Amino acid sequence: MSEAPPPAPRDELLVHIPSLRAFAVSLSGQIDRADDLVQETLVKAWRNLGSFTEGTNMRAWLFTILRNVYISDIRRRRREVQDTDSVFAESVAVAPQQNGHMDLADFRKALADLPEEQREALILIGAAEFSYEEAAEIAGCAVGTVKSRVNRARNALARRLNLDVGEIGLEPQLRAALGTPPHS
Amino acid sequence: MTQRKGEASELDTDVQAHIGRQLRAGYVDILNQPVPDRFLELLAELDSREGRRAGEENDVRQNRSR
Numbered sequence: 124m125s126e127a128p129p130p131a132p133r134d135e136l137l138v139h140i141p142s143l144r145a146f147a148v149s150l151s152g153q154i155d156r157a158d159d160l161v162q163e164t165l166v167k168a169w170r171n172l173g174s175f176t177e178g179t180n181m182r183a184w185l186f187t188i189l190r191n192v193y194i195s196d197i198r199r200r201r202r203e204v205q206d207t208d209s210v211f212a213e214s215v216a217v218a219p220q221q222n223g224h225m226d227l228a229d230f231r232k233a234l235a236d237l238p239e240e241q242r243e244a245l246i247l248i249g250a251a252e253f254s255y256e257e258a259a260e261i262a263g264c265a266v267g268t269v270k271s272r273v274n275r276a277r278n279a280l281a282r283r284l285n286l287d288v289g290e291i292g293l294e295p296q297l298r299a300a301l302g303t304p305p306h307s
Numbered sequence: 308m309t310q311r312k313g314e315a316s317e318l319d320t321d322v323q324a325h326i327g328r329q330l331r332a333g334y335v336d337i338l339n340q341p342v343p344d345r346f347l348e349l350l351a352e353l354d355s356r357e358g359r360r361a362g363e364e365n366d367v368r369q370n371r372s373r
Contacts, residue, residue, distance in 0.1 A: 133350045140346050145337040149330075154337075162349060169353045230329040249327050250334035281322045 132172050136165060139185050142251065146186055149246045150193050152235045160196060164189040180257065187261045190243065197239065233283040237276055240264075244272035245280075 143164060147157035167188050168175075175184050234242060240262070247258035248269070259266045 131354075133354045137342065137347075137350060140342045141338045141340065144340070145334045148337045149334055157337075158343065158345070161346065165346065165349060166353070227329060227332065230326075231333065234330070245330065246334070249330045277323060277326055280326050284326075 132169065135181060136168060136185075139182050140165075142182060143185055143189055146189060146246065146251055147193070149234075149250055150190075150243065152231060156196075160189060160192050163192045167192065183253065183257050183261055186247070186251070186253075187263075190261055194239075229284060230280075233280050236283070237279060241272045241276035241279065244269050245276035248273050 140161065143161045144157060147160040147164075148154055151157050151160065164185060168185055171188075175181065234245075237245070243262055244258060247253045247261060248255065253261065255266050255269050258269045262269060
């Protein structure tokens with residue numbers, strides 16, 4: 124029985140860079156900082172490729188590394204800055220440009236103000252579209268914990284953004300996508 | 308469709324859709340960007356730096372799996 128040679132690690136990592144960046148930007152709210160997080164993640168991943176189990180989900184493995192890199196980064200910043208509020212304020216320095224974009228800027232601010240663990244859970248489920256099981260693995264907690272964090276995050280955002288349902292168009296597909304957790 | 312219990316049931320599905328749309332929009336924005344050069348350079352550097360060593364490790368790994 125002949126096996127196909129495994130793809131070069133370099134190519135395998137390359138495939139996942141766009142989603143790592145999207146995850147890092149969503150977590151940190153800043154593109155420059157996000158790219159530094161991705162850089163550190165790639166170096167760590169490269170060094171630890173031996174501990175990755177082939178045939179398992181590499182994207183989830185990389186997200187776990189990035190998540191840990193991000194948390195160390197936050198701890199480091201907290202020690203340096205001694206002021207969590209300014210870290211968060213800095214992380215949402217996205218000025219609303221046009222009226223049409225106000226919504227998104229408000230949303231980013233609200234997202235950035237969520238507790239870390241809630242924001243992380245919401246991004247993993249609602250944006251990166253991991254299953255609850257995968258998200259639990261990445262966040263290092265129970266599946267039920269992910270679910271409750273996502274629910275709390277959604278409720279907090281809804282309250283914070285003062286959403287008026289009447290102004291929001293119905294999008295059944297999106298609603299369905301959000302209403303049911305993705306399965307892999 | 309699964310029924311959500313407790314707090315979540317108070318949250319209208321349209322509000323959820325709105326939140327999901329915003330969340331996904333920012334994410335997909337970045338997802339669709341080309342990989343910045345700094346990462347291509349980084350991977351090339353890691354590859355060349357560990358090229359020789361990786362070769363030896365691969366031999367060991369293959370021998371072990373047989």
